[in-house]
Every structure is written in C-alpha cells, then in structure tokens.
Amino acid sequence: MNFLELVTKRQSVRRYLDKPVEPEKIERCLEAARLAPSACNSQPWKFVVIDDEELKNKVASATYSNLVSINRFSTEAPVLVLIISQRPKPFARFASRVKNRQLKLSIPHSLNICNWRV
Ligand SMILES: Cc1cc2nc3c(=O)[nH]c(=O)nc-3n(C[C@H](O)[C@H](O)[C@H](O)COP(=O)(O)O)c2cc1C
Numbered sequence: 729m730n731f732l733e734l735v736t737k738r739q740s741v742r743r744y745l746d747k748p749v750e751p752e753k754i755e756r757c758l759e760a761a762r763l764a765p766s767a768c769n770s771q772p773w774k775f776v777v778i779d780d781e782e783l784k785n786k787v788a789s790a791t792y793s794n795l796v797s798i799n800r801f802s803t804e805a806p807v808l809v810l811i812i813s814q815r816p817k818p819f820a821r822f823a824s825r826v827k828n829r830q831l832k833l834s835i836p837h838s839l840n841i842c843n844w845r846v
Contacts (some may be wrong), residue, residue: 736760742801743801743804744804744805744806745806746806747806748779748806748807749779749806749807754777754807754809757809758775758777758809761775761809761811762775765786766820767820767823767824768817768819768820768823769818770816770817770819770820772813772814772815772816772817773811773812773813773814774811774812774814775809775810775811775812776808776809776810776812777807777808777809778807778808778810778812779806779807781810784805784807784808786810787810788802788803788805788808789803
C-alpha cells in the first residue's frame, strides 16, 4: 500500500476486539508517533501506555461525561495511550515568538495582495 492509499483508506476505529494488544504493535505505534515533527525538534510530549484495567477505566471515564458522551467507546479499548503535552523548551518558545512576530508582519502584506479578510 502506498502513502496515498494509506491516507485514503485509514479511518478512526471505535470498536475493539476483546483481546489484549501485542506489545510489538503498541511499540510500532509509539515509534510512529515519536517520529512526528515538532518545533525545533523539541518533542514536547510523553506517551504513557495504560493497560492496567483499573487505571484504564479511570482514565477512560475522564474522557466523557453524561453531558458529552461521545468518547464513551474509550472504556471498551483494550489499551489506552495517554499523551502528555510538555511545556516547550526555552529555545522552542523563543523561536515560536519570533515566528509569530514574523507572521503578524507578513499578514498585512498578504491581505493587500489576496484581499483576504481576517
Ligand atoms: C483534533 C481531533 C480531535 C478529535 N476528537 C475526537 C473525539 O473526541 N472523539 C472521537 O470519537 N473522535 C475524535 N476525532 C476523530 C474525528 O471525529 C474523525 O477523524 C473524523 O470524524 C473523520 O473520521 P475518520 O477519522 O474515520 O476519517 C478527533 C479528530 C481530531 C483531528
């Protein structure tokens, strides 16, 4: 399968088999996620794999409420991966400020050319 086929065929899955996920498969997913690009390659995240039944249920039940029950399927998942977002490192924060400043300066120029409204 080439990349475009993969992009076309992939879909969100919300129904799960009632069996544990093999550790190699979890590791492959983590490896793919770990390679995602980040500002200044700061990789400001941690992944926590949760397969302990009790902890998994606690975390899963925090993803929905009686009011918003869209994520109720998370209780059925055999394993959860909790992604913790970390505060960017100082250099990445600085680079982000510079980038935002450059963006603000360049937007009025684009507005004149493209007649976009913000
Ligand atoms: C930022 C983001 C947040 C999402 N949050 C949820 C969510 O809370 N619950 C859920 O069931 N799906 C969530 N989704 C999945 C989208 O609903 C799903 O990707 C979209 O309906 C398209 O379906 P597909 O992924 O099967 O193509 C989220 C997707 C993104 C990109």
